[in-house]
Amino acid sequence: MKKSTGVFRCIDELGRIVIPKSMRNKLGINSGDSLEFRIEEDCIIISPDKSRCAFCGGTDGLCSFKGKSLCDRCITELSEIKN
Ligand SMILES: [Zn+2]
DSSP states (O other), rough: OOOSSSOOOOOOSSSOOOOHHHHHHHHHHTTOOEEEEEEEETTTEEEEEEOTTTTOOOOOOOEEEEEEOOOOHHHHHHHHHOO
């Protein structure tokens, strides 16, 4: 059996848990972000939703940049900030 090295949290009566702040910070997960839940064997895997833009949640013309998904519109807006 694989030895656990994780952080433990209790689930509440509505099925909610708090994702440890250190883990949210490490993955750049912020309030309002969309997360993907999936089951692998007997585990629930929670990961940032890369099917949506990290800034606006849009799904058009997504590109991956440093582990985040960004849409065409936000990439254009970001490039205009610099000019
Ligand atoms: Zn966007």
